[in-house]
Amino acid sequence: MATVSAAITTADGTTAVAAGTHSHDLLESLDRPEAPLLVSPQDARELSRQFFARLAVLEEGTHEYQYVRNTLIEMNLSLVRYAAGRFRSRGADEMEDIVQVGTIGLIKAIDRFDVSREVEFTTFAVPCIVGEIKRFFRDTSWAVHVPRRLQEARVELAKATEELRSRLGRTPTVRELSELMSLTEEEVIEARKASNAYNSASLDAALSGDAAQDSEAALADFIGEEERALELIEDFHSLAPLIAQLDDRDRRILHMRFVMELTQAQIGEQLDISQMHVSRLLNRIIKRLRKGLLETAA
Template identity: 35%
Template structure:
C-alpha cells in the first residue's frame, strides 16, 4: 500500500499537513493546546447537521495531528516494512479516529488517536512483517487485542490493563499476554546483542550448542540392527577398525587376509550400512 494510491486518503489533507504541521516531536505544551482545540472542533463536528461541514472540521483535526502520525510510524521504522507504508497506516488510522471519536465520553482525543494509530501500524506488521511467524490463533488474537485496547482507551480514558482486555474479549489473561509478547516476532534480536551486567558478552554465547553425544547415540541406535545382520567377519573388521582404531595392515594380519581385502571389506560394508540408513531416514 503506497501513499499515492490510497484513494480514501484526501491528497489535499496530506499536502496541507506537510506545510502546516512540523514533523518534529510533540511538546507537552503543544499537545495540550492542540488537545483543547481538537476537543472543541470535534464537539462542534458531532453537533453539525451538515455532513460536509462535519467532515471539514474532522479533517482539520487530522491535519493538526499529522506530525503525531508520522512520529508514531517512526517508532517502528527499520523493522522490515517501508516507512511510507507505516506513515500511511498511521495517517489512515488518525482519520478513522477523528471520524469515530465521541466527545461525550470525556476521553481526550490524543489518547484515543495514539492507541488507534499504534494498533493500525502493528496490524501492518501482523499482515506483512512477520519474520518469525507465531501460530495463526495468536496472530488473530493480537489483532483483537489491538482493537480492544483502542475501544477500552476510549471508554476508560486511559490505557487498559491486561485483565480488562481479557475480560473485554472473553479470553484468559495468559492468552492476552502471549499475544502481546508476539510483538517481538517482527524482527529477530541480533545474536551480537551485548548481554550481561557489563555488556561483555553477546546473546549468541548464551545459546546452547549442538550436543554431539545425542547425535552419536542416535546413530548407534539406528546402526545396531544393520550391524547385527552383517556376517561375522564383516562385524569383526568394523570392530577392529572403528572401535579398536587398528590400521588396515593390523586387521589384515589378525584375520589372515591381505590389506587390499580389508579395504574392500570396509568399502562394501560401509556402502551397505549407508544404504540401509538412507532407507530409514
C-alpha cells in the first residue's frame, strides 16, 4: 500500500499534515457515495471538494487515485448534461455524440483543476466542457474544411448581419458589415463564401418543387455541362505510344501543325518542301494514327 504525506482539512477549517498516511486510510475518511451517478448536483459539489483534496495527495496511477478520479467523473456528469442542453437544437441524433465529447471536456477539467486556486469546480468545468463541444462542432460539422479564422468570422458575420438588419430594417451592405466587424470588405466577402462550406447537398439527392418535373429529378440534372475536352483524354493516352513510333520528321510535322498551328505552306517553308507535299505527308500520318487507334479500340 502506498504511503504519502497528506494535507487534510479538519472540521474547524485548519489544515493538518499527516506524514506517513496510507492512501487506503485517506479513502476511509471520505464520504464515499454508493451510486456516484445518482448523486444530486448539490451533493456532488460538496463531495467533490473532499475528493479533489484527496486526489491532490494521492499517487497518480494507484488504485486509490483511479477510484477518486473516476468517482469525480461520475458525480459530475450532470455538468455535462447541463452543458449539452445548450445544443439541444441540433437534434436527438447528435445529442449522444455531444454528451460523449462533453464527458471528455469534464475529464480534462478534472485533470487540470487546481484546488489551491479556491475556485468552485463547476465554475471551472462548465467552460471546459462547452469549449470541448464547440471544438467538436468546429472540426466535424463543416462539409468542407476551412481555416479556423473563417469559421469564427462566419459566426461573427451572422451576428453582425442580424444586428444591422434589425437596426436598419434591410439587409446590410458589405461596407456596413465591415465597419461593424472591424474587418476589411474583402474579409467580409471571404467570410460569406466560407459560410457556403458549412452545409452540402448530394448531387444525386432528389429535388422537389418547380425545379424538378418529376420525383426522380436530381440536382446533377440541372447543373454543369458536358466538357468535350475530357472525352479526348483517353484518345490522348492512346495516341502517345503511336506518335512515339513515328520518325522525327513526322513528329515534327505534327507538332508544327497541331501545336504551333502553322499552315501547310509555313510548314513547307521550314522543311523546304511544297505545300502539296506537306498535305500528303499529313494525310498519311493521320491515316496511320487513326488506324492504330481503331486497332487499339478493337
